[in-house]
Amino acid sequence: MIRLKRRRLLASGALAAALPSRVFAQTAASARPQLLQGVQSGDFAADGATVWSRSDRPARMFVDYATTESFSDSKRLAGPLAVEATDFTSRLRLRGLPPGQTVFYRVSYLDLSDYKTMSEPLTGRFRTPPDSAGDVSFVWSADTVGQGWGINPDFGGLRIYETLRRAKPDFFIHCGDTIYADSTLASEVKLPDGTTWNNIVTPAKSKVAETLDEFRGNHLYNLLDENVRRFNAEVPQITVWDDHEVRNNWYPQQILDDERYTEKSVAVLSRRARQAFLEHVPIRIGPGETPHIYRSYPYGPLLDIFALDLRTYRGPNSPNRQSSRSAATALAGAAQIDWLKHALAASTAAWKVVASDLPLGVIVPDGDNNFEAFANGDGPPLGRELEVADLLGFIKQRAIKNVIWVTADVHYAAAHRYDPERARFKDFRPFWEFVAGPLHAATGSVDAMDDTFGPEIKFLGVPRDLKSYPGPAAGMQFFGTVRIAAATHTMTVRLHNLKGDTIYTVDLPPERSD
Numbered sequence: 001m002i003r004l005k006r007r008r009l010l011a012s013g014a015l016a017a018a019l020p021s022r023v024f025a026q027t028a029a030s031a032r033p034q035l036l037q038g039v040q041s042g043d044f045a046a047d048g049a050t051v052w053s054r055s056d057r058p059a060r061m062f063v064d065y066a067t068t069e070s071f072s073d074s075k076r077l078a079g080p081l082a083v084e085a086t087d088f089t090s091r092l093r094l095r096g097l098p099p100g101q102t103v104f105y106r107v108s109y110l111d112l113s114d115y116k117t118m119s120e121p122l123t124g125r126f127r128t129p130p131d132s133a134g135d136v137s138f139v140w141s142a143d144t145v146g147q148g149w150g151i152n153p154d155f156g157g158l159r160i161y162e163t164l165r166r167a168k169p170d171f172f173i174h175c176g177d178t179i180y181a182d183s184t185l186a187s188e189v190k191l192p193d194g195t196t197w198n199n200i201v202t203p204a205k206s207k208v209a210e211t212l213d214e215f216r217g218n219h220l221y222n223l224l225d226e227n228v229r230r231f232n233a234e235v236p237q238i239t240v241w242d243d244h245e246v247r248n249n250w251y252p253q254q255i256l257d258d259e260r261y262t263e264k265s266v267a268v269l270s271r272r273a274r275q276a277f278l279e280h281v282p283i284r285i286g287p288g289e290t291p292h293i294y295r296s297y298p299y300g301p302l303l304d305i306f307a308l309d310l311r312t313y314r315g316p317n318s319p320n321r322q323s324s325r326s327a328a329t330a331l332a333g334a335a336q337i338d339w340l341k342h343a344l345a346a347s348t349a350a351w352k353v354v355a356s357d358l359p360l361g362v363i364v365p366d367g368d369n370n371f372e373a374f375a376n377g378d379g380p381p382l383g384r385e386l387e388v389a390d391l392l393g394f395i396k397q398r399a400i401k402n403v404i405w406v407t408a409d410v411h412y413a414a415a416h417r418y419d420p421e422r423a424r425f426k427d428f429r430p431f432w433e434f435v436a437g438p439l440h441a442a443t444g445s446v447d448a449m450d451d452t453f454g455p456e457i458k459f460l461g462v463p464r465d466l467k468s469y470p471g472p473a474a475g476m477q478f479f480g481t482v483r484i485a486a487a488t489h490t491m492t493v494r495l496h497n498l499k500g501d502t503i504y505t506v507d508l509p510p511e512r513s514d
Contacts, residue, residue: 033059033109033119037220038229041126042237042282044297048094049126049236051105052282055082059109061090066104082109087216089279100130124233127170130300133486139164140173141479142408144222146244146441149471150185150199151225158440160477161227163500165234167481172235175408176242176357179218181209181273191473200224210263215276239281240293240307242357242409246273249366251314294336296343302484304349306340308332308356317366320376320383331374331384341394350489350510356407359435360388361416361455363448375450380424385452392428401511406480408437411444413461413478413495415504423454434493436480442469443476459504461495
């Protein structure tokens, strides 16, 4: 038996090597800490990644990791405490790993009530980015459990996550709406064919989220699904947020006129929602840090990823027709646009992928007169479009090549090519934007396009005359895959439906440096 003083246990990770991988095997499983939400990894770097999990009680996290599935070469690290202040979530950064290596890990928790009862471990894996050219692949999408479509065991739960797992990507980019905090669930939904959709319903999904615990409960709801947990354990993630982590079309200055909410200040709601979001996704957070949601990740010599935050720094939604930039026209905000410019200019990767929660040229209304995204209708750049014009002009001026955008939000799949020959604003290089989603929500109808930056719709995944908003049972749930070939640097982008069928594909040869 290992006897450790409480002070030493809480103060140091040095005991990690002393603890065996199985402690007190005679303890009944029901008495051990439980990892009911599985494990996740994300925010990778060349030498490691962040590992996440959640205990059901106060406990200390331990992570074993190895480069063999048998864990024959494993090391053990003591992680932080999982306590009520973090909703019993915890994360640990694994460092010093070899590049281009599959890393296997298992997470356990030591019960703080007796300092001797260890949970059963849960295992996961991720692959570190390569340091030399090799094929790279990733998937992206957005929008989970929206518009009243929850976990239906008869349907197979959140089935698209299993389709994503079977694609065996190197990583996943979640472009936002990871939850629908403003979308409640009913136990039954009648379908057009006369059958019934049966939702699992929890207290947190029975009302709009206002308290911190209610936002947390929305994240925990999605993790009830075994498809999601299995996917999370095998595919590392880069996650950003959009509006439904708080409320539809929110901006920080908003005061609600909505009888469902007793808390009317969106500034208050978004602070609580942000805390819950950061607690429940595998984002890298250092001690005492409040991290930016916008961030970049190099993935070897072929790819750099730039993940945006188009919520935190925005001005109010408005008619969006201002003629000069100001706080009122901010969407990304000046500091984030400057960061993105410098990061793109510094990138030496063959391809640069900007992951955005909102598309550039799709007109997304907010009520009768205001707009939610960049686009505001045909014409020269005005309002929030001024940020886009500034960024695109910089990319052209600095001759930054091979920049594409992957995005979501509008609940259908599409491929857009932007060309100055078609545009009102002409000072930019042609580029592509690919739209995917929803993962598990209502399918949307096609939105109008704004001609400011000359988009051409190369593909739509839904009929142009779609009038209803069908749920997952209709099969119109979408994700995208990207593969970059090491030999040619050609990027192949595909869009897929719920079953994983390819519904569109395009090969993009790289522009070579002059």
